[in-house]
Amino acid sequence: MAPRTLAHGMGTFFKECEHPQSRWSKCPHTYVIRFRNASGQQTEESGFATQDKAIDRLAEIYRAKRENPWGQGKAERNRKYGSMNFGAYAEEWKAGQRALAPASLRHLDSLLEHHLYPAFHSRRMATFDHKVVDAFVRTMERNGVGLATQANAFDKLKSILLDAHRLGLYPENPLDGVTPPQYDPKRAVIPSLAQLGGIRGAGDETFNLIAELMSGSGLRNGEALAVNINNIVADDVYRVTEQVNQTTKDYAPLKHRKEGDYRDVPLPARTRLSLLSYADTYGTIDGYLLRHPLDIAKPYPSYYLQNRWDRIKRAGDVEIPDGMTLYGLRHFFASNCLSHNIPITDVAEWMGHKSIDVTFKIYRHLMPGSIGHAAQVLDLGLAA
Template sequence: MATTILPHGMGKVFKECGHSESYWPRCQHPYKIRYRNARGRQQEESGFANQDAAITRLVAIYNERRSAPTNQPKAERIAKYGPMTFRAYAKEWKHGQRHLAPASLIHLDSLLHHHLFPALGTRRMDSFDHKVVEYFIRTMERSGTGLATESNAFDKLKAILLDANRLGLYPDSPLLGVQAPVYDPKRAVIPTPEQLRALRTAGDDTFELVVDLMSGCGLRNGEAVAVNLNNIVADDTYRVTEQVNRTTKDYDRLKHRKKGEYRDVPLPPRVRETIERYAETHGAVDGYLIRHPQDRSRPYPTYLLNNRWQQLRRTQTLDMPDGLVLYSFRHFFASNCLAHHIPITDVAEWMGHKTLEITFKIYRHLMPGSIGQAAAILNTTLAA
């Protein structure tokens, strides 16, 4: 196991795969970090796709630890923060989340105001224990909250309570023994090839182009509406460099990427033909194809896609099963890749997932093959 040693007190970045450190950038194994928490106890986290992500996490932990009021006696911290309501504490905690992008802050606010505050907003911080957390999860289940939202809401509650636990508010972590909600990826509805063929031409030219880019190249909604002719870097390769940020409604860096970073994705001939046909029909502005319908000097806002999707659903003339959403076209890309035995490591890279673990979590059930098939294949060589 090799490690990258950072400045004293920050922690370490390492891999346990056995490869030399010089090979790490090409190695598919995730990076791990090791650090000491506010109580001086050693902790580890894993699942980082690259070294920059691991170091960024270490820096955030280090800065939080330095800014924590550790110079206050524990009794004073408990006296100050214990009686504070969850709502007040969460708002104070939110001010420290400076690393979050605008869209992530909007998502955080939504979870707080629609799920966490209604259930826990007036509760005193020193009253939390594992029973309170379990009750919150059961409340979401009884109200029919989607599993993805349940998981996201719990993650935010966990982050806030871990912060309070770091200040010494609890003798034992209120999360100890709690079973977190698990998002079931099998709930994701993937269109059939027949449904895809009907839906891609059910809207206007812009809708068809977006559907082709999502289902054929694996682009996210915001990435698809930022399509640019200059990003066709080869006949079979499209370079994803930016997206339309749904908050600012302007071009922005990719999700989980720094400004200037990109990813190359496969460009099927049919998708390239759709791009070229759209450019010939509607023209381009600095290479950008999809522009605001009322003002071509501005990017195309993603909410217009959602409006179009709802219009198609209201017609009730198309085969659109319950659970089918605009994002399902991106799920189709992953399903199509895995059904044709394309390595999941490549699929993860093309889709721009933060870690390979995310791809496994969402799409593992789509991967072909079984233990029986593997045994038969392995036996072919053993018996030769």
């Protein structure tokens, strides 16, 4: 029998029998109601003895939807994004990552292209759960993907799925219970003090200044290239505010930081004197000490620094530990701090690491006696 529709989209009620509507009040069959639920799907409920009870139920459902617009919005998002494939969702998510530096964006594109899209590009977003994610991690392990790449790919997948989880696509976090890849960085190759002295004196004055900043204050390569005399905020403090980006070859925000963020690092007297001496000898431009040798309007390029390092190694005039890279100068800073009992939390902050876990994994071997020392201290306390 033709249903009767209520106003304002509340739904309809009817009887599934041969009696005309004029006879419904006397007919023994129960009423059926039809409405759209919070997800927009057409739904029916039956068993209402009277017309009033059927209408009351429709009114109750209508009020609940009106009083819970978030629930309706969630349902609409589920319809829109749940059926969207991962590739389309990831591109939409990526468009919102406006704070990413060019080098970070290039790294993201590489992870998507080589790892995430081959595994998930056509998969519907609504079908992700912890089993799907865990299978992805195990597949990377089975295929021999490097641990650093595994960790980075998992991190990006996690960011995308958590974004979908916040939209309400999943009743539970799809990463709960998944063991992430365990990235264990290679042991840092660190020069001795004598080796460092030879390295610092092997290049020209520009290289020597950069070596001082990296080994004395823990600056990254690009941060040292952006050294600015105005960033000496105290005799013993240097404020790191920017870096020379390897991709754009221009000044950019610090790694893991937003525009305007900074970190303060120790400035040993030796490093400060080297900085001031260089400024007195060569002058500055807007406070910057290092400029492009062929165009002073541009920052000092990173490949010039790498070329100088390669020439020093090829010359063989100074002792350099096997496997040491230019980054070993920065490792020396961390080693110097930790060997003098400076807390690793402070070292992590000065190094600009995103997490103290990174600092611990790289430099844990520099603290071999920490557990034994702790046992001795605890024993003294227990004996007191």
